[in-house]
Every structure is written in structure tokens, then in C-alpha cells.
Amino acid sequence: MSIRLEHVLKRFGELVILQRTSLEVRDGEFFVLLGASGSGKTTLLRIIAGLEPADEGLVLLHDRDVTWAPPQERNIGMVFQNYLIFRHMTVAENIEFGLRLRGTSLTERRRRREELLDLVGLAGLDNRFPHQLSGGQQQRVALARALAYNPEVLLLDEPFGALDVQIRSSLRRNLKRIQRSLGVTTILVTHDQEEAFELADRIGILERGHLLEVGRPGDLYWRPKVSFTASFLGGGALIVGRVEQDKARFGHLSLELPDELQAEGLTRVQLMIRPEQVALLEEAPEDRSVCLGKGEVLEDWFVGAYRRVRLRLPHLPGTRQAHPVPPFGEPALLVDALLPGSLSAIASAYWAVLNGWHLLRAPDFRFLLVCFGGDTKAPHRPLLGKWLVERLEATALCLLPNEVSPLADRQEEKPESEAVSDRAESPKIELRPAGGNIAEAMSRELKRSLYDFLVLECRTDIAREDAARRFQELFGELTTALPVPTFAVVHSQEEIRHMLICTGAGEPGKEDIRLGGRLARRLGLPVTLLHVYHPQTSPEFARRHLDRAAATLQGLDLDVKLHVTAGEDVAETIVQEARRLECDLIVIGAHLEQPSWLTDQNITRRILAKAPCAVLIVPPPIELRSTAPSFLHTLPA
Amino acid sequence: MMKPEKPARTARRRPGEILAVGAVVLYAVLLLGIPLAAVLFGAFSEGFERFRTELLRPEAVSALRLTIQLAFVSAAINGCFGLIVAVTLARHRFSGRSLLNGLVDLPFGVSPVVAGLALLLLFGRGGWLENVVSAVGLRVVFDWTGLLLATVFVSLPFVIREVIPVLQQVGTAHEEAAYVLGAKPWQAFWWITLPAIRWAFVYGLILTLARSLGEFGAVLVVGGGIRGITQTATVYIYHSLDARNEVGAFSMALVLAVVTIAVFLGAEAIKRREERRRAGEGPTRQALR
Numbered sequence: 001m002s003i004r005l006e007h008v009l010k011r012f013g014e015l016v017i018l019q020r021t022s023l024e025v026r027d028g029e030f031f032v033l034l035g036a037s038g039s040g041k042t043t044l045l046r047i048i049a050g051l052e053p054a055d056e057g058l059v060l061l062h063d064r065d066v067t068w069a070p071p072q073e074r075n076i077g078m079v080f081q082n083y084l085i086f087r088h089m090t091v092a093e094n095i096e097f098g099l100r101l102r103g104t105s106l107t108e109r110r111r112r113r114e115e116l117l118d119l120v121g122l123a124g125l126d127n128r129f130p131h132q133l134s135g136g137q138q139q140r141v142a143l144a145r146a147l148a149y150n151p152e153v154l155l156l157d158e159p160f161g162a163l164d165v166q167i168r169s170s171l172r173r174n175l176k177r178i179q180r181s182l183g184v185t186t187i188l189v190t191h192d193q194e195e196a197f198e199l200a201d202r203i204g205i206l207e208r209g210h211l212l213e214v215g216r217p218g219d220l221y222w223r224p225k226v227s228f229t230a231s232f233l234g235g236g237a238l239i240v241g242r243v244e245q246d247k248a249r250f251g252h253l254s255l256e257l258p259d260e261l262q263a264e265g266l267t268r269v270q271l272m273i274r275p276e277q278v279a280l281l282e283e284a285p286e287d288r289s290v291c292l293g294k295g296e297v298l299e300d301w302f303v304g305a306y307r308r309v310r311l312r313l314p315h316l317p318g319t320r321q322a323h324p325v326p327p328f329g330e331p332a333l334l335v336d337a338l339l340p341g342s343l344s345a346i347a348s349a350y351w352a353v354l355n356g357w358h359l360l361r362a363p364d365f366r367f368l369l370v371c372f373g374g375d376t377k378a379p380h381r382p383l384l385g386k387w388l389v390e391r392l393e394a395t396a397l398c399l400l401p402n403e404v405s406p407l408a409d410r411q412e413e414k415p416e417s418e419a420v421s422d423r424a425e426s427p428k429i430e431l432r433p434a435g436g437n438i439a440e441a442m443s444r445e446l447k448r449s450l451y452d453f454l455v456l457e458c459r460t461d462i463a464r465e466d467a468a469r470r471f472q473e474l475f476g477e478l479t480t481a482l483p484v485p486t487f488a489v490v491h492s493q494e495e496i497r498h499m500l501i502c503t504g505a506g507e508p509g510k511e512d513i514r515l516g517g518r519l520a521r522r523l524g525l526p527v528t529l530l531h532v533y534h535p536q537t538s539p540e541f542a543r544r545h546l547d548r549a550a551a552t553l554q555g556l557d558l559d560v561k562l563h564v565t566a567g568e569d570v571a572e573t574i575v576q577e578a579r580r581l582e583c584d585l586i587v588i589g590a591h592l593e594q595p596s597w598l599t600d601q602n603i604t605r606r607i608l609a610k611a612p613c614a615v616l617i618v619p620p621p622i623e624l625r626s627t628a629p630s631f632l633h634t635l636p637a
Numbered sequence: 638m639m640k641p642e643k644p645a646r647t648a649r650r651r652p653g654e655i656l657a658v659g660a661v662v663l664y665a666v667l668l669l670g671i672p673l674a675a676v677l678f679g680a681f682s683e684g685f686e687r688f689r690t691e692l693l694r695p696e697a698v699s700a701l702r703l704t705i706q707l708a709f710v711s712a713a714i715n716g717c718f719g720l721i722v723a724v725t726l727a728r729h730r731f732s733g734r735s736l737l738n739g740l741v742d743l744p745f746g747v748s749p750v751v752a753g754l755a756l757l758l759l760f761g762r763g764g765w766l767e768n769v770v771s772a773v774g775l776r777v778v779f780d781w782t783g784l785l786l787a788t789v790f791v792s793l794p795f796v797i798r799e800v801i802p803v804l805q806q807v808g809t810a811h812e813e814a815a816y817v818l819g820a821k822p823w824q825a826f827w828w829i830t831l832p833a834i835r836w837a838f839v840y841g842l843i844l845t846l847a848r849s850l851g852e853f854g855a856v857l858v859v860g861g862g863i864r865g866i867t868q869t870a871t872v873y874i875y876h877s878l879d880a881r882n883e884v885g886a887f888s889m890a891l892v893l894a895v896v897t898i899a900v901f902l903g904a905e906a907i908k909r910r911e912e913r914r915r916a917g918e919g920p921t922r923q924a925l926r
Contacts, residue, residue, distance in 0.1 A: 051813055071816045084814040088832040097828070098818040145818070 002185035008057035019209045028183040032196040035206030077146030078155045092126040098149040116144040136167040156188040236274040238323040251316025268362040278337035280350040292352040331555020365394035385455040455487040489614040500583035512589035512618035535566040571606035679887030691885040700873035708849035711788040719796030727804035753858025787855035792848040796841035803837040836911040843904040
């Protein structure tokens with residue numbers, strides 16, 4: 001094994017830029033680390049090179065532990081994004097630099113230099129200076145310099161980023177040829193998926209510091225295991241559906257579950273359809289078993305060799321499309337397909353038939369559970385949180401306040417993964433003592449890792465007003481600063497049977513309706529959609545929005561009741577209706593125009609103070625927030 | 638036969654531009670040229686022979702030699718020391734960094750006379766370091782060592798101030814590339830960093846030289862201006878004037894002026910060469926973007 005990383009972790013202050021990553025690269029392999037900017041791929045490469053130390057973990061080169069060795073001692077060659085050729089030296093001197101440092105004789109150096117210049121196709125340019133060379137030539141000099149002393153490992157950091165497209169392809173082909181002929185183990189870092197496919201023996205997909213998946217290009221493209229890989233590596237539709245009797249159901253489609261998914265006892269599964277796998281017919285097919293339906297052509301793009309069309313097909317009942325996301329208020333199935341580029345005319349509608357597909361796991365929700373307030377006698381069990389985690393088949397981390405000492409003791413024996421028996425029966429809830437101020441621990445944890453929901457549960461013995469104040473301490477001034485949708489549970493509640501989604505005064509939100517709808521679908525709950533309007537205004541303005549909201553919810557196959565009420569005091573009206581309709585969850589958006597959390601006018605705070613049940617506060621859509629997680633399309637159904 | 642046209646260039650110059658340029662040139666000529674002319678005139682006012690006699694006086698020769706010695710030694714010291722300080726300030730973060738950075742500029746703000754006085758107090762009779770120095774067998778006050786200390790102090794900042802911006806601009810990326818290629822830190826410094834700051838360093842040295850040649854106040858206070866021992870060229874000029882030997886003073890002044898001008902012309906030549914080299918790299922920088 002040429003290169004091995006074991007649980008390498010890298011922090012920058014409090015932020016973890018590289019999560020515990022383990023990786024193995026074989027001898028002579030061309031491995032590509034593929035990821036967007038900020039995914040940590042360059043950091044990982046620099047750690048392998050020794051230019052940055054890892055905070056945790058081991059780096060092994062040819063079974064030699066080099067974790068603490070400086071770059072000089074690692075015998076690696078590296079090509080940088082901006083070449084970094086020494087400008088005051090000629091091409092020859094640059095290439096010979098590494099050899100000179102190793103004490104190679106003059107004749108041997110010259111011989112090797114000629115050999116390398118030949119290899120990269122720059123013969124005769126020995127005495128040029130870097131500023132006399134083109135970008136592509138400089139990059140080749142950088143490559144020759146890196147290979148001069150026969151390093152064991154070659155590292156390349158987005159080497160072709162600054163070059164023209166034509167030069168890039170020819171350099172790529174040359175690089176592949178050189179690597180094959182020399183057989184040197186190589187890692188290349190890039191954000192260009194085409195480059196990865198062309199060069200790699202295997203690709204590793206990095207996202208926000210996580211190494212999500214590793215595999216051969218073909219395997220990753222046709223049979224990805226993770227949602228992110230599916231959407232990052234090319235176009236296609238991702239649709240979440242149910243598993244019934246060992247078959248994956250998507251509306252009328254019933255597909256066999258592959259072996260690896262069968263054993264896991266899943267209830268949900270995701271279908272990936274690449275555009276190449278969709279056949280378009282003008283007439284209805286005889287065999288409807290793999291037919292998606294007939295759809296109108298929404299858009300088409302000319303891409304030279306082919307034309308890509310986007311069809312809007314009828315929504316498949318019992319499914320949710322994760323990617324591309326259908327527009328609000330129009331439940332439909334959006335599928336991309338390909339037509340030959342030579343086709344002169346495109347019909348306005350086609351029948352879409354599947355020629356192939358791939359099934360993968362649907363992503364889990366991740367919860368952060370925080371219980372606070374109360375005394376040491378009352379055990380701090382997350383009640384509603386536990387119910388949610390179980391019913392949604394999610395994973396969770398539970399932060400416990402320090403006052404609970406017996407638990408803390410037990411916690412020291414088992415710091416990670418395994419649950420402590422009578423505390424949380426579900427094996428998917430990891431318990432951890434907060435270690436200090438719980439508010440700080442919570443915000444640290446939210447920064448450290450990606451969570452889909454936060455559940456704050458408060459003890460029964462605290463007065464409602466106190467609880468609201470505790471929430472205030474935890475949230476700070478504005479509810480718009482909430483990083484994730486938050487369940488605020490001000491008393492003991494064990495389950496949810498009826499959901500109330502509120503679109504109150506001010507800007508009607510789509511995100512709260514979408515999220516509420518998804519949860520209701522997963523939990524199988526009836527939903528009431530409530531709109532409160534001021535008695536002096538007319539409800540007509542909101543009517544359109546409500547209709548679209550209802551359509552969206554119906555597209556999720558929900559049992560929806562619409563309810564429009566006049567009320568001077570929005571918060572008061574919502575609470576009254578919730579009580580009257582016997583709802584167990586009020587879903588509200590954290591609206592942007594609300595007065596500060598500190599004042600009594602803040603609607604969210606007032607609802608929290610008076611609500612008879614749990615409240616789910618949904619922050620503004622991701623695009624409007626300053627930090628945008630990229631898992632948007634992987635939020636589960 | 639057609640009359641050749643006037644070159645377009647003259648036609649394009651607007652009268653306002655000519656006036657502005659002319660005014661500046663006139664200002665420079667008046668401010669710099671007239672004193673220089675006065676010195677030249679004063680040196681040769683009694684003929685070339687008198688000029689030669691004055692310069693060949695033993696006191697004059699030793700003053701000039703002393704000045705040049707001091708200039709080169711202080712340039713050498715400030716060159717080495719300055720390089721170390723520059724690298725430390727540019728490349729490392731440490732507490733007290735801004736303090737050190739400020740201290741480097743101290744010689745600019747402090748009057749050289751005050752510097753000389755400080756040395757006098759430190760090393761003179763009853764001074765804090767008087768015993769330390771005499772134990773080693775040195776004399777500072779009224780001695781060459783004192784002159785050297787004073788000259789080093791006043792010319793301290795130049796190398797540092799020239800080198801630091803270039804170090805910062807060049808960055809550490811090339812050094813990292815060198816490390817990966819197998820260079821130890823000192824090797825990277827020698828092969829990669831130094832060549833990058835080469836010309837800034839040389840320019841700093843030249844400025845140090847020029848400043849050292851012209852130092853007066855500090856060396857007078859610390860050295861006492863003892864003829865033949867601590868009388869630098871500048872002090873010699875001062876004493877000559879006192880002794881009403883104007884031609885002697887002007888002659889020495891002329892020599893100093895010529896040497897200083899030569900030094901600066903050399904610096905200009907180096908700068909222009911550096912600019913030409915950088916212009917040659919222009920396309921490279923664009924290619925990298």
C-alpha cells in the first residue's frame with residue numbers, strides 16, 4: 001500500500017475542515033480527489049505532502065509513518081496550481097534542483113534532465129527562463145522537476161486550473177501517459193469532474209471535509225452509494241420512494257431491490273436516473289412497467305453531440321423528488337433525457353421509458369438533541385426527540401447538561417458510538433456530556449458538524465415563561481440566527497399526532513411549508529394549514545399563496561385541511577387554533593421582518609410562551625442565509 | 638520636393654504640460670544644482686593646485702579613509718543584521734513583533750546628536766557599560782568603536798525596510814516548493830529566498846552606505862572629532878570652516894558629494910535593471926492568472 005491515511009483530522013480554530021478521513025492508495029494507482037472548493041481536498045493533499053500537520057491521525061507512505069516527518073524527508077514530488085517554478089533559474093536548473101540537493105553528479109544530472117525534458121516534450125528548452133515560457137510549458141517544467149529524483153509518490157494540486165481548455169486536455173493525456181509509463185503512485189486534486197473521469201483509476205469524493213465515497217469512475221457514475229455523489233457527478237434525477245415487501249415502489253413503478261440494500265431492512269430508498277438511461281418515445285409504449293409517463297418538454301439544451309431535454313412528468317404518488325427540486329406549488333416529476341444532436345425537431349411531449357436505473361440509500365436525518373433545566377433527580381431523557389429519531393429512522397447526538405453526574409461517570413467509560421442502556425434505548429442516539437455551558441456546547445456542535453434538526457426539550461417543572469427565557473438565552477437575539485430548523489418543546493411531550501403549519505402575517509414562507517410537509521409525510525400525520533390575516537385586510541392576497549401551499553402539500557400525498565382565520569393578534573390566534581384543533585406540533589417560519597427577540601412583540605417568542613404543544617421553528621431558506629450547507633438536495637423526504 | 642513634416646510628438650505637447658515640466662526641472666536645478674555649483678566653485682576658487690594640496694593633507698586623507706572604512710563596515714554589519722531582522726519580522730509571528738517593527742524606525746525619528754549623546758552616557762565616564770567595555774579592552778568614547786556604533790545606529794533601517802516588503806510580496810509558496818523538493822530551510826533560503834530579494838538587499842546596502850558617508854552629529858558627539866583618530870570627513874569639513882580654511886572645506890565637500898552621487902547613480906542603475914527584469918516577467922504574471 002503506497003499511501004495510507006488513518007483517521008486524519010484537521011481543524012482550523014473551532015471549525016473542522018477535514019473530518020476523520022481514512023484512505024488507501026495502491027502502488028502505481030492514479031487516484032483523484034474530487035470535490036468543490038472548500039471541501040478540504042487541498043488540505044488533505046498538503047497533509048500528505050507534509051506542508052501542514054494533521055491534528056489527529058496517521059499518514060503512512062510505503063508503510064513508513066511520516067506523520068511528523070517534514071516534507072524534505074518524505075521523498076515526494078509535487079506540482080502546484082500556480083507552478084511555483086523558480087523564476088531566477090533556467091528550466092535546466094529548475095529540473096536539476098532536486099537532484100542537486102541530493103548530491104547527484106553533474107553528468108548524471110544532465111542525463112536525467114535530458115530524459116525528463118524529452119518525457120514532457122520540452123526538449124531543447126534547457127536554457128529558457130520561466131518568463132519566456134507559456135503556461136502549459138511552465139506546468140510541464142513543474143512536472144519534470146517533480147519527477148526528477150524518482151519520488152515514490154506524485155502529488156498534483158489542481159495543476160491545470162489556470163490553463164486553456166485545449167491545453168488542458170492535451171496535458172491531461174500526457175500526464176496519464178507519463179504516469180502509466182513510470183508507474184508512480186499519484187494523487188491529483190481537482191474540482192473538475194471530467195478531469196477526474198479521464199485520469200483516475202479511482203476517485204474519492206470529498207464534501208465539506210468528509211470523504212463520502214471512493215470507487216472507480218464508472219462505478220461512481222452508474223452505481224453511487226451516496227446521494228451527493230449521484231448529483232455531483234453528472235445530471236440526473238433523484239427520487240425518494242418507499243420499500244414495500246422487498247421492492248422499491250415509486251408510484252406505479254415496482255423495482256427489485258439490489259442485494260446490498262435488501263439486508264438492511266430499509267423503509268425508504270432513492271432512485272437515480274441518469275439522462276442516458278431515459279428513452280424518449282413519441283408513441284405510448286406497450287410495456288408500462290418501466291414507463292414513467294408522458295411529459296411535456298420544459299427546456300432543451302444543445303450540447304453539441306446531443307440535446308438534453310427536461311420533461312415534466314406527472315408526479316409519482318408516494319414519492320418525493322430530491323433532485324432537481326420541483327418548483328413550489330407544482331408537484332411534478334422533472335426528468336432529464338438525451339436526444340441525438342442531429343435531430344432537427346423536438347416534439348412538445350414524449351413518453352419516457354427507463355432503460356436502466358440505480359437504487360441507493362436515502363440519506364438519514366441527523367438530529368442534535370439538547371435537554372436542559374430541571375434537577376438531578378429527574379432523568380434527562382429526550383422524550384419527543386427520541387420519538388422523532390425513531391420514527392424518522394434518523395441518527396442523533398444528545399448533549400447532556402453537566403449536573404447529571406451518574407450519567408457523566410458512565411459516559412466516561414463509553415465515550416462514543418454505543419448507547420448507555422436505560423438512558424436511550426435507540427442505538428442511534430449517541431450521548432455526550434456538554435462539558436460546560438450547554439448553550440456554548442450546542443453552538444460549538446452545530447458549527448462542528450452538519451445537523452438537519454435541533455431539538456430543545458425543557459423540563460416540566462420549569463414555568464413556561466422561564467422556559468421561553470431559557471430559549472432566548474440559547475438562541476441569542478434573533479430567531480433568524482438559527483442555523484437549523486429547531487423543535488422547541490416547552491413541556492413533556494412524547495409524540496406528534498396532528499401538525500399545524502402556520503403561514504402568519506408578513507412574508508409567507510415556503511420553506512416552513514415544505515419542511516412541515518416532508519415531516520408530516522414521513523411521520524404519516526394529518527396536516528392543517530393555517531393562515532391568520534388581520535381583520536382589516538382582505539384574505540385574497542394570501543389565497544394564491546395558500547393554494548400553492550396546499551398543492552405542494554398535496555403533492556406530498558398529505559391529508560391537508562385549509563383554515564383561514566382573521567385575528568388581530570397573530571400569536572394569540574395561532575395558539576387558540578392549535579388548542580382548538582388539538583394539534584401536537586406548530587410549524588412556523590422564523591420571519592425576517594420580526595422585531596427583535598428581546599421585545600415582547602416577537603411572534604415566535606410569544607407562541608413559545610403560550611403554545612400547548614411543541615413548536616418547530618424553521619429558519620429562512622438556505623440561499624438567504626450566510627452559511628450555506630451543500631446538502632440541500634440530500635434533505636430526506 | 639515635399640518639406641518633411643514636423644514630428645508629431647512636438648505637436649502633441651500642450652503648452653500647459655511644457656510649463657509644468659519646466660517648472661519642476663527649474664525647481665530641482667535651483668535647489669540642488671546651485672549648492673553643488675557653489676561647492677564646485679569654492680573648491681577651485683584658488684586654482685587646481687590649491688585643491689590638490691588641500692586634499693593631500695594628512696588629516697584630510699585620514700578623515701576620508703576613516704569615513705569610507707566606517708561606511709563599508711557599517712554596511713556589512715547592517716547588511717547581515719538587517720537581513721536576519723527582516724526575515725524574522727516578515728516570516729514569523731511573535732509577541733512584541735509590532736514593537737520590534739517600530740523600533741527599527743527609531744533611527745529615522747531620533748536626531749543623530751541625541752544618538753551620539755546616548756552613546757556618550759552609556760559608555761563614557763560613569764556610564765552603565767563603561768566597565769563592561771573596558772574589561773574587554775575596548776574604548777568606545779573618543780574611539781573608532783564609538784564612531785562605528787553611531788554610524789550603525791543611524792543607518793540601521795535601510796536594509797530592513799527595503800527587504801521586508803519584497804519578502805512579503807514573494808511569499809512562502811516557492812519555499813514550500815523547495816521543501817518538497819528536498820531543501821532544508823537554510824538551503825531554501827540560500828537558493829530561493831535570497832535570489833528573490835537580491836536587488837532589494839543591494840539597494841538597501843547602497844542606501845546604508847550613502848547615509849553612513851554623510852553622518853555628522855552622532856560621530857561628532859561620540860568621537861569628539863580628534864584629528865587623525867575620530868575626525869571623519871564631515872567633521873573635517875566642519876573644523877576646516879571653523880579654522881577659516883574654506884577651500885579645504887569645499888574640497889572635501891566636493892569629494893564627498895562626488896562619491897555620494899556616484900553611489901546613487903549606481904543604485905539607480907540597479908533599480909532600472911531590476912525593473913527591466915520584472916518587465917520581462919510581465920507576460921508570465923498574466924499567464925498565471
